[in-house]
Every structure is written in C-alpha cells, then in structure tokens.
Amino acid sequence: MHDMQIRNLAENTQKSYLIQVTSFARHFRRSPELLGPEEIRAWLIYLREERKLAPASLGATIGALRFLYRVTLKRPWSDEDFPLPKKPFRLPVVLSLGEITTFFESVASLKHRTILMTAYAAGLRVxxxxxxxxxxxxxxxxxxxxxxxxxxxxxxxxxxxxxxEILRLYWQDAHPKEWLFPGSIPGRPIARHAVGDACELARKRSGITKPVTPHSLRHAFATHLLEAGTDVRRIQLLMGHRSLSTTSRYLKVATSTVCATTSPFDLLPHPAPIPSPPPAPQYF
Structure with a gap:
C-alpha cells in the first residue's frame, strides 16, 4: 500500500490492485510471497478459461501482479513472467453531430444535460x-x-x-458550492454510475441505436475536432493522452480523412454499358 502511495498511484488504481492481489492469494490459499510465475500463469488461464474474462479485463490483474512482485517484493522477473494476451483492436463507434443534438434534446434533467454537454464540449472522461x-x-x-x-x-x-451559457443557467438553478455537480451524499460529487444511467436513459428516449456512454461523447469530441481540421497534436493535449498513437486512432474513423479520399475505382474510365441479354425465344 505504501509503495503505491509513494508513487502517487490513483486511488482507484490502488483499490483495484489490492482487490486483484487478494483474489490471486485467496485462489491458491497462500501468501503471494510464496507464489511465483507458474501460479501467475495458472491464475491467468483460470481467469480466461473459467471466468471467461476478456483480454482487456486481464490488464488490471497483470498490472497489479507486476507491481507487487517487481516493485514491492523486488523480484527480478521479466515481462515473460507476466504474459499479457493481445487485445483485439476495435474502433470506437462515433455519433454524428445530428445524433449528438438529438441525444442532448433527450436528456430531461438540466443537471444531467449539463454534465453530458460538459463531457462532450471539453472531451472529458466521466x-x-x-x-x-x-x-x-x-x-x-x-x-x-x-x-x-x-x-x-x-x-x-x-x-x-x-x-x-449552459453552465451559468445550471448554476442559477442549482447554486453548487464546492463540487460543480454534487451527488446525493453531502460533500461528495455525483457518482459515475448516475451519469451512466442518465446517459442510457437519454439514449433510449432518443431512439439512437448506436451504443451511447459518457465515453462515447469523448470519442465524438475528438473525431469531430479532427473532421473540422484540428491538428492531431493539439487534440492529444486536449484529451490528455500520453501517446500520440492513442489519439491517432481517430484518424481511422474521421470522415474527413477516410471518406474524403478518392477511391481508385472513381478514376477508371466509364466502361461500355453491359449489353442486354437477347430476348428468350417464343415457343407458343
């Protein structure tokens, strides 16, 4: 715990690592200090085959075990001792400007609408x-x-x-003191799941068939900026991405870069029309 605090790991990361290490130790009913690479491989196979966890879900487990053995217990183990399954690359589903407008119109609560508009307008994580x-x-x-x-x-x-303008309208109605969007518990901000629930309710009311989550609004923010001609490096800074490669994936979904490119098919000369088949012979 102290090692995570010293390295200033996020609170949610610390909680996740503790849960992962505890589950690992309980499975083998031994202290993690007595376990090694063989047990790590067996644990990952169990999670994948028995618990049916996706490769992306195993990342937290591997991160926790790497931190425990390399940082806290100072074991000289390599990456091969923590086999990380390859994650399939999936492009985000992006809402169009029209769908974004329809979605916001379907959010009944001023507070929830302001939260979701803020997430989209600034490209924020939930x-x-x-x-x-x-x-x-x-x-x-x-x-x-x-x-x-x-x-x-x-x-x-x-x-x-x-x-x-929207934030000022919301402030006049709610008069928040510390947290801009306070939750039901005094002194605490609104819970993430409450924003997710509001998002799903609005999606159903809007009739949009694409999946819509608060993170979808962040995807839309980046894609719409790219389509408007904003430099990828500037988008990286706004999104808070560590790597430019993370931001560059939006090049694959931006219509300004994908659909604006001329297909070589359009450069071909128009072929002669296909002749019509001869009429069938008449037998009666």
Missing part, C-alpha cells in the same frame, strides 16, 4: 467531469482546469462560450 469544482471554471481565460486526470496529470481544456 471521472474528470464528475470531479469538477466550481472554481475549475475560469470564464476570464475561457478554460476549464482538469485536476488529477488520468495518471494524476492536470491539464486545461477549452471552455466553449456556448457551454458557459
């Missing part, structure tokens, strides 16, 4: 938008401060003038 404070909205500089985003990194994102 954990970032629920932890916004009133003081994070800087209307003089027209920026939003994101405190302790993913990997504990702060950043600034744009404050849309249109979003500022």
């Amino acid at each position: 954990s970032e938008v629920v932890h916004l404070k009133v003081t994070d909205i800087d209307s003089k500089r027209m920026v939003i401060r994101v405190n302790h985003g993913k990997n504990r990194k702060d950043r600034y994102v744009m404050l849309s003038p249109r979003l500022l």
Whole structure:
C-alpha cells in the first residue's frame, strides 16, 4: 500500500490492485510471497478459461501482479513472467453531430444535460467531469482546469462560450458550492454510475441505436475536432493522452480523412454499358 502511495498511484488504481492481489492469494490459499510465475500463469488461464474474462479485463490483474512482485517484493522477473494476451483492436463507434443534438434534446434533467454537454464540449472522461469544482471554471481565460486526470496529470481544456451559457443557467438553478455537480451524499460529487444511467436513459428516449456512454461523447469530441481540421497534436493535449498513437486512432474513423479520399475505382474510365441479354425465344 505504501509503495503505491509513494508513487502517487490513483486511488482507484490502488483499490483495484489490492482487490486483484487478494483474489490471486485467496485462489491458491497462500501468501503471494510464496507464489511465483507458474501460479501467475495458472491464475491467468483460470481467469480466461473459467471466468471467461476478456483480454482487456486481464490488464488490471497483470498490472497489479507486476507491481507487487517487481516493485514491492523486488523480484527480478521479466515481462515473460507476466504474459499479457493481445487485445483485439476495435474502433470506437462515433455519433454524428445530428445524433449528438438529438441525444442532448433527450436528456430531461438540466443537471444531467449539463454534465453530458460538459463531457462532450471539453472531451472529458466521466471521472474528470464528475470531479469538477466550481472554481475549475475560469470564464476570464475561457478554460476549464482538469485536476488529477488520468495518471494524476492536470491539464486545461477549452471552455466553449456556448457551454458557459449552459453552465451559468445550471448554476442559477442549482447554486453548487464546492463540487460543480454534487451527488446525493453531502460533500461528495455525483457518482459515475448516475451519469451512466442518465446517459442510457437519454439514449433510449432518443431512439439512437448506436451504443451511447459518457465515453462515447469523448470519442465524438475528438473525431469531430479532427473532421473540422484540428491538428492531431493539439487534440492529444486536449484529451490528455500520453501517446500520440492513442489519439491517432481517430484518424481511422474521421470522415474527413477516410471518406474524403478518392477511391481508385472513381478514376477508371466509364466502361461500355453491359449489353442486354437477347430476348428468350417464343415457343407458343
């Protein structure tokens, strides 16, 4: 626990690592100090074959075990001792501008609508938008401060003038004190699952058949910026991505780069029309 705190791991990461290591030890009914690479492989096979976990879900388990044995227990083990299954690459499903508009019109609550609009307008993760404070909205500089985003990194994102109007309307109605979007528990922000539930309810009301989650709005933010001609590097900074390759995946779904490219089929000369088949002979 102290090793994670010293390295400033996010609170959710610390909780996840503890859960993963505890499950690993309980499965073999021994202290992790007495377990090794063979048990790690057996545990991963069990999770994959018996528990039917997807490769992406095994990432947290492997991350926790790597931290435990390499950092805390200082075992000189290599990456091969923590086999990571290859994750299938899936492109995000992106909402069009029209679908975004329809979706927002289907959010009945002013508070929930403001939360989801903020997530889209600034490209925020759901954990970032629920932890916004009133003081994070800087209307003089027209920026939003994101405190302790993913990997504990702060950043600034744009404050849309249109979003500022919505936020002021919401503030006049709710008068939030500390947290911009307070939850049902006094002194705590709104829960992530509450935002997810509001998102799913709005999707059903809108009639949109594509999957819509708070993270879908972040995908749409990046894709729509790219389609509008924004530089990929600038989008990376706004999204808070560590690697440019993470941001570059939106090049694969942006219509400005995919659909605007001319197919070589369109460069071919028009072929002669296909002759009509001869009429069938008449027998009676």
